[in-house]
Amino acid sequence: MTTTLTKDPPAFERPAARGGPRAPGRAFSLLRRPAAVASLTFIVLLIVVAAFAPVLAPFDPATQILQDQLRGPSAEHWLGTDHLGRDVFSRLIYAARLTLLAPTIAVGVALALALPTGMFAGFRRGWFDAVSGRVADVFLSLPGLVFALAMVAVLGRGTVNAMLALGIAFSPGLYRIVRAAALQVSQETHIESARSIGSSTGRILFVHVVPNILAPLVVQVTILMGISIIAESGLSFIGVGAQPPTASLGAMLRDANQFQFKAPLAVLPAGIVLVLTVLSFNTLGDRLRDILLGEQR
Template identity: 50%
Template sequence: MTNPVKLMPASSTDPEPEAATPRVRSGGVGWLWKKPATLLSTLFILLLITVAVLAPVISPFAPDAQNLMERLAPPSSKHWLGTDEYGRDALSRLIFGARVSLLAAVQAVSITLVLGLPLGIIAGYVGGWFDTVMNRVMDVLMSVPSLVLALTIVAVLGPGITEAMLAIGIVLTPRTFRVARASTLEVRNDTYIEAARAVGASTGRIIVRNILPNVTPPIILVSAVSLGTAVAAEASLSFLGLGVRPPTASWGSMLDNAASTMGIAPLHVWPPGIAIFLTVLAFTYLGEGMRAALIRTRSNGAKS
């Protein structure tokens, strides 16, 4: 007869099973340190925002102050980046141009969110004919080249920064719509959504309380990338004379002015061009870093 095995209580010194060890998830902004490019991009964007906010304080001259005696002056101790064809300080206009470009990008992305986010969530959750119609509309918008569509809208509404940002917002709407719709389709049949329907929650309550929080992370990601696209689009429209009205400083208008005098002062093309390039690159790398962080978070959530 075999002796029964006695179960002894585990002592406090016994190691716990590996499965019982809670997983530590990365939280906060720790994902910024994973990639140096993302960290540098974030710091550059923060610096750009600071410069835009403090533009009246740190700008050495008024952006519209003209001095025809110093027109097309080369860089010097007085004018670090030289002057344009009207004798306006290029550095001051570059600083105030950052304010215009960032505000314009925020306006465009806000319009995109207002249009694309609710339409994408409703189309993904309701489905049916509404989903079909909205998808065809977005397909039509995406089939037209972005700049051509923006030029068409501005031609109808008239030139101006508000009209240009409305055009850019409409152009970027399909991107936000598709991300919101795909994220909604991913979660609309989950258990907690079914439970909310079972207790009689309305469609609006389910969308606001259950679906919107799950759609928000990818929407933030696509919005970061869209900010860079909006900066480039605003510069393009301003370069073509369809953005800000003169004499307001804008990176695109600075490029336009510098292009007309490139044979005399070729260096004046570089500051606004480099500013546009670095800003778009920074927003792109920020979006890439956020995408990697989102994938990592979802992977950890699936394992735990």
């Protein structure tokens, strides 16, 4: 009697070597978590509002009606008016655009700087890893918001300049995460197998390394989106971010703060939207971490 032994396929041929569980399973797992569903629903709603702002807004957000200054909620102005008589509800709808655009710019710049350098440094090591690591250490030693303010002082005020500076400030931390993930993946067996059959560095990075570092990368991106929203609002609050008459949550909070004794509830609309948006991104990031990394709470 003879026994036939079956040999497992090489690691780089297994489906699990390219990212673990299938995407549909992850999607269903995400939908089974009420907090994640609520967060995702709010973010999607914010995207829809931002996309159809001209249709949804009952007034032009920049139109000033001075005789209607600091009015309370009414049938005409659902959330009242600000100190220049502008409709708060309309400005809140248009502020959703900047709330999504600003963090997209900042995180996009951080990804463009950190993803290729972090992957290459973690995969190839050597002098490039040493030099890029020291550069990242220098930028990590600088407070992010202070660095962004210094960059804005050089480049000039405005949302784009502020977010470019913020993206540069975010890139060292993101570089460290990408490098650590790429370094761990580069030591796995399927990477050695790919090298042995003559795969190029570029093919190995994008076919084998990128799918295996998506989990920490996606989680960090969602967290950075929330941080960027807070940073943009803070920069607009002190006047170096969005410039008038652009509708921004930070600018709306600044205007409401200046007239807090005449209209003490004016900070609530922009404040509530800001809190819910940041909370949604952070909650979604936590749930994605649980799913992608297999953690159980």
